Amino acid sequence: MSLQLTYQDVAEHNTKNDLYVVIHDKIYDITKFVDEHPGGEEVLLDVAGQDATEAFEDVGHSDEARETLEKLLVGTLKRNPGDPKPKSPKPGAVAPAANNATAGIGVGLYAVMLIGGLIAYFAYNYLQQQQAAQSA
Numbered sequence: 001m002s003l004q005l006t007y008q009d010v011a012e013h014n015t016k017n018d019l020y021v022v023i024h025d026k027i028y029d030i031t032k033f034v035d036e037h038p039g040g041e042e043v044l045l046d047v048a049g050q051d052a053t054e055a056f057e058d059v060g061h062s063d064e065a066r067e068t069l070e071k072l073l074v075g076t077l078k079r080n081p082g083d084p085k086p087k088s089p090k091p092g093a094v095a096p097a098a099n100n101a102t103a104g105i106g107v108g109l110y111a112v113m114l115i116g117g118l119i120a121y122f123a124y125n126y127l128q129q130q131q132a133a134q135s136a
């Protein structure tokens, strides 16, 4: 069976007894699967009638989960103008922020080390001079 449904059509199937979700622009009837889902029914009801791509991918489901999904396929999404854009996980979204944060700490740390090094260097020179002056 390969239907072409719009977001509006999918949104009508948003109850436990009639539950569709969109994942990667494909539509799945997960009504029968709700009770079997190892992750519980709550998370599936949260995305009922909606785009669940991000939620599904964020969990890092196994290949087995993806096979289960293929068996529940009912059709593909027909995107109308003005519909939400395709959702996909953004792996880069978190990583660069984390990198920037560590880069910030890194630069700060270098600055502290540099200043500390300079202070130690001048203190050492000063003490050497003092000693030289005393022994002279």
Ligand code: HEM
Pocket: 021, 028, 030, 033, 037, 038, 039, 040, 043, 044, 047, 052, 055, 056, 059, 060, 061, 062, 063, 064, 065, 066, 068, 069
């Ligand atoms: C709609 C189709 C879905 C299918 C066919 C599916 C299938 C599965 C399967 C087979 C597992 C067992 C572990 C694995 O094989 O990866 C699992 C675990 C899990 N799923 Fe889903 N899932 C679906 C959607 C979702 C969604 C939308 C969420 C939202 C957050 C979700 C959250 C979880 C969580 C948290 C677990 C881990 C449970 C645990 O290890 O205790 N799943 N799912």
